[in-house]
Amino acid sequence: MSDQPSDQSKSITEAPLVIEMRNIVKRFPGVLANDRVDFELRRGEIHALLGENGAGKSTLMNVLAGLYRQDSGTILVNGKAVDFFSPRDAIQFGIGMVHQHFMLVPTQTVTENILLGLDEPRFLMRLPYYDKVIEDLGDRFGLKVDPCAKIWQLSVGEQQRVELLKMLYRGAEVLIMDEPTAVLAPVEIEGLIKTLRSMVAEGKSVIFISHKLQEVMAISDRVTVLRKGKVTASGLLTSQSSRQELAHQMVGRDVVFQMNKPAQQPGDVVLSVENIHAENDKGLPALRGVSLNVRAGEILGLAGVAGNGQSELAQVISGLRKCSEGTVTLSGEEICNHPALFAIKRGLAYVPEDRTHVGTSPNLSVTDNVIMKKYRLPPIGRGWVVDMPAATKFAKELREAYEIVVPNVETPVRLLSGGNLQRVILAREISGEPVFMLAMQPTRGLDVGAIEGVHRLLLAQRSAGAAILLVSEELEELMSLSDRIVVIYEGRIMGEVQTADLETIGLMMTGTPLEQIQKQGAAQNG
Amino acid sequence: MGDIASTPAASNRKRLPFRIKMEPRLQVPPKWFPAAVSAGAIVVALVLGGILISLVGGDPFRSYAHIARASFGNLGVFSDTIVKATPLILVGLACSVAFRMKLWNIGAEGQFFLGAFGASAVILTPLLPADAPRWLFILTCSIAGMACGALWAFIPGYLKARLNVNEIITTLMMNYIAIAFVNFFIFAVWTEGGFQMSRMFPKNAWLPRLTDFSAVSPIFRGLTTHLGLILGLVAAVIVWFIMYRSRWGYEIRLIGDNPRAARYAGIDIARNTILVMMFSGALAGLGGVSEITGVVHRLQGAISPGYGFTGIIVAWLAKLNPFGVVVVSILFGALILAGREIQPSGVPKLIQGFILVCLVASDFLLRYRIRVVRQGEED
Numbered sequence: 001m002s003d004q005p006s007d008q009s010k011s012i013t014e015a016p017l018v019i020e021m022r023n024i025v026k027r028f029p030g031v032l033a034n035d036r037v038d039f040e041l042r043r044g045e046i047h048a049l050l051g052e053n054g055a056g057k058s059t060l061m062n063v064l065a066g067l068y069r070q071d072s073g074t075i076l077v078n079g080k081a082v083d084f085f086s087p088r089d090a091i092q093f094g095i096g097m098v099h100q101h102f103m104l105v106p107t108q109t110v111t112e113n114i115l116l117g118l119d120e121p122r123f124l125m126r127l128p129y130y131d132k133v134i135e136d137l138g139d140r141f142g143l144k145v146d147p148c149a150k151i152w153q154l155s156v157g158e159q160q161r162v163e164l165l166k167m168l169y170r171g172a173e174v175l176i177m178d179e180p181t182a183v184l185a186p187v188e189i190e191g192l193i194k195t196l197r198s199m200v201a202e203g204k205s206v207i208f209i210s211h212k213l214q215e216v217m218a219i220s221d222r223v224t225v226l227r228k229g230k231v232t233a234s235g236l237l238t239s240q241s242s243r244q245e246l247a248h249q250m251v252g253r254d255v256v257f258q259m260n261k262p263a264q265q266p267g268d269v270v271l272s273v274e275n276i277h278a279e280n281d282k283g284l285p286a287l288r289g290v291s292l293n294v295r296a297g298e299i300l301g302l303a304g305v306a307g308n309g310q311s312e313l314a315q316v317i318s319g320l321r322k323c324s325e326g327t328v329t330l331s332g333e334e335i336c337n338h339p340a341l342f343a344i345k346r347g348l349a350y351v352p353e354d355r356t357h358v359g360t361s362p363n364l365s366v367t368d369n370v371i372m373k374k375y376r377l378p379p380i381g382r383g384w385v386v387d388m389p390a391a392t393k394f395a396k397e398l399r400e401a402y403e404i405v406v407p408n409v410e411t412p413v414r415l416l417s418g419g420n421l422q423r424v425i426l427a428r429e430i431s432g433e434p435v436f437m438l439a440m441q442p443t444r445g446l447d448v449g450a451i452e453g454v455h456r457l458l459l460a461q462r463s464a465g466a467a468i469l470l471v472s473e474e475l476e477e478l479m480s481l482s483d484r485i486v487v488i489y490e491g492r493i494m495g496e497v498q499t500a501d502l503e504t505i506g507l508m509m510t511g512t513p514l515e516q517i518q519k520q521g522a523a524q525n526g
Numbered sequence: 527m528g529d530i531a532s533t534p535a536a537s538n539r540k541r542l543p544f545r546i547k548m549e550p551r552l553q554v555p556p557k558w559f560p561a562a563v564s565a566g567a568i569v570v571a572l573v574l575g576g577i578l579i580s581l582v583g584g585d586p587f588r589s590y591a592h593i594a595r596a597s598f599g600n601l602g603v604f605s606d607t608i609v610k611a612t613p614l615i616l617v618g619l620a621c622s623v624a625f626r627m628k629l630w631n632i633g634a635e636g637q638f639f640l641g642a643f644g645a646s647a648v649i650l651t652p653l654l655p656a657d658a659p660r661w662l663f664i665l666t667c668s669i670a671g672m673a674c675g676a677l678w679a680f681i682p683g684y685l686k687a688r689l690n691v692n693e694i695i696t697t698l699m700m701n702y703i704a705i706a707f708v709n710f711f712i713f714a715v716w717t718e719g720g721f722q723m724s725r726m727f728p729k730n731a732w733l734p735r736l737t738d739f740s741a742v743s744p745i746f747r748g749l750t751t752h753l754g755l756i757l758g759l760v761a762a763v764i765v766w767f768i769m770y771r772s773r774w775g776y777e778i779r780l781i782g783d784n785p786r787a788a789r790y791a792g793i794d795i796a797r798n799t800i801l802v803m804m805f806s807g808a809l810a811g812l813g814g815v816s817e818i819t820g821v822v823h824r825l826q827g828a829i830s831p832g833y834g835f836t837g838i839i840v841a842w843l844a845k846l847n848p849f850g851v852v853v854v855s856i857l858f859g860a861l862i863l864a865g866r867e868i869q870p871s872g873v874p875k876l877i878q879g880f881i882l883v884c885l886v887a888s889d890f891l892l893r894y895r896i897r898v899v900r901q902g903e904e905d
Contacts, residue, residue: 028549341793362783364784375773
């Protein structure tokens with residue numbers, strides 16, 4: 001350890017080392033993912049691994065979890081050199097990883113998933129017995145989940161608990177969590193933090209991969225920062241480092257947290273949603289009378305914890321989901337319950353939250369992906385023919401204008417990084433000169449530089465007079481970009497605020513209508 | 527590297543002086559690469575087949591030379607190869623069109639029979655008099671056959687589009703219905719004196735063959751290659767154009783790769799499911815027309831030794847590329863023909879199997895690259 005801090009956090013800095021990674025090098029074709037990385041983990045600490053997307057955090061931890069093999073370098077567990085060839089080897093040494101994308105069988109129960117791949121039970125499943133064991137284990141660490149429930153019935157937060165239980169059941173002493181909060185609602189995040197705390201209290205250690213400063217500050221004892229495959233800060237005590245400092249280590253420059261948006265008078269209402277009711281995929285009510293409107297040249301932010309009806313609302317507006325009641329009008333024309341093409345033809349642009357499964361077609365080329373909404377119209381669509389030279393020319397123009405990093409436009413988009421993929425989608429949607437743009441989580445999972453780019457593009461659209469509905473879980477993003485913010489909770493709009501007031505928005509996101517908050521405020525004052 | 531092997535298994539693995547690494551390709555390989563890999567796979571298959579032939583006491587070089595002679599050796603046998611390849615081209619195209627949209631049409635065999643039935647109906651009902659001009663016969667037979675194939679495929683297409691019925695099951699089962707349906711006409715309606723075949727078609731209804739032009743040049747004498755080949759080649763060009771240059775083809779490719787993205791882009795998937803199924807059925811039906819008016823010249827039971835199913839393999843081996851279908855069909859035509867020359871069954875089928883396995887396995891090389899890393903060597 002380069003810098004031994006003062007006695008303030010003695011218990012952490014003096015705890016025995018559980019993991020030592022020395023000089024880890026991991027190379028992928030064309031990328032040096034880990035460049036002589038050192039990493040140390042002590043017993044009983046939550047150690048955050050901070051870095052932008054592509055900094056090499058996940059790679060390093062996949063090496064530790066036995067999923068990848070380092071090209072060179074050594075790993076020591078409790079002082080002994082080890083050599084992992086599979087996650088099975090790693091778990092034998094008590095190292096378990098919870099991945100960002102869960103590895104669970106949806107049609108099986110919690111218990112069955114946890115027992116999967118183990119030597120015990122040998123022949124008979126004896127589920128009732130193991131159900132009890134799992135339940136007890138859950139109680140011990142505050143991981144409440146019904147062991148008999150099938151995975152598909154569980155929320156994402158519960159599924160994450162199952163993954164944690166799986167590792168704990170296998171006797172994990174070191175838990176690696178790959179961006180565990182990316183999929184969780186704020187309330188669930190609190191629960192997760194409590195669980196992690198109770199685990200370290202029992203002498204386990206946690207490695208916490210994240211690119212969110214706020215979380216790292218809130219959760220971790222120590223931080224190691226990676227940038228472009230190299231360690232830039234090693235084992236800093238979180239309590240002694242500032243947010244600005246960590247941000248600097250992470251991106252190598254000071255990050256501006258606020259965007260300047262020019263003052264602008266919004267125009268006429270472009271999109272109007274009136275009393276929309278709709279069901280989710282399971283047939284349960286997801287939207288219960290949502291109304292909102294977006295005017296030309298303004299950004300309306302839609303805040304809310306994920307899963308409160310944002311996805312369904314976006315699908316209703318874009319014509320991908322039927323609504324049972326209510327109307328949606330675009331420039332005065334009803335678009336609800338029409339095929340998706342209807343709204344597209346009337347100038348709706350939609351940046352879907354799921355880039356790889358909805359927003360792009362992975363095995364088709366960049367060209368094929370950018371003409372997705374243009375192939376019907378001249379100059380690309382001529383009669384029943386697609387003019388390929390025109391399409392290629394169009395794709396090349398977009399590649400220039402939106403700085404899409406790709407060797408040529410014939411490359412299938414599955415080979416593109418997340419940030420580049422999002423640029424492909426934004427390029428396609430913006431180039432249609434939309435009158436209304438629906439942007440769902442446009443910056444999720446992107447690194448700081450890419451986020452800035454997306455924000456600039458959205459503000460440019462606003463200046464160009466488009467009406468924009470921005471759906472995001474990042475409150476900071478909403479507050480710096482939006483002209484107005486509405487909050488959705490369980491399919492209802494809780495209220496609208498002009499000025500950013502974190503506390504009020506937080507209360508609305510957890511289900512208190514604005515009127516009630518104002519009433520209480522008035523009562524307290526009076 | 528100073529790391530200590532920790533498990534016995536690990537230490538065993540360590541002893542090899544090199545490691546073989548498989549890495550996903552992050553760049554698109556050059557254009558010639560897929561063709562080179564396929565050619566390499568065929569060579570490997572032939573080597574494997576050769577080893578096996580010598581193991582059973584044969585001479586692989588003589589066997590292969592014989593196969594080559596028997597399928598490409600002179601104009602006559604090459605013509606026979608082409609005759610075998612013709613129905614495979616059309617059926618292979620039918621499968622490639624549907625598979626491109628990930629619509630698993632296993633019913634090309636049935637659609638092929640329905641195509642043959644459609645053409646026969648025009649001739650035997652008879653819708654056209656026996657002395658009608660040849661071009662009119664070709665035109666009406668083709669249209670009738672394609673329409674019958676398309677209608678036959680419409681049923682599973684419609685069920686898939688409206689009720690999400692699994693098309694693999696429906697198309698497969700409808701093969702048997704199609705054969706039984708055609709048999710009914712062979713045995714009951716159009717039977718010739720109680721035999722299980724119809725009467726011979728009038729000469730005017732035959733597709734022109736090269737041998738018909740032996741008056742023009744004696745080279746053509748005895749060559750049975752018929753107009754169906756031209757139909758197949760034209761169809762391949764049309765299919766290529768539709769797939770890669772038309773709006774419809776773009777929609778098909780988009781739905782095939784990512785149906786959710788297609789829906790998001792405003793494409794009507796149900797409509798395309800029905801249309802693509804019918805297009806596929808029409809191509810298979812045309813295959814039936816070509817075979818029955820070009821080769822068999824009467825409606826009978828044994829018009830297809832499973833062309834519809836071989837078409838599935840042809841489409842896959844061609845990687846769904848229409849021109850690839852033509853090449854693979856000729857290769858298969860040669861194997862069917864020459865195989866019978868060296869042995870009625872067994873070795874030729876085996877070589878087919880080797881080629882199939884090697885070609886399918888070689889696909890891996892297009893997605894991954896293999897590197898040998900020597901011990902101690904930094905990579």
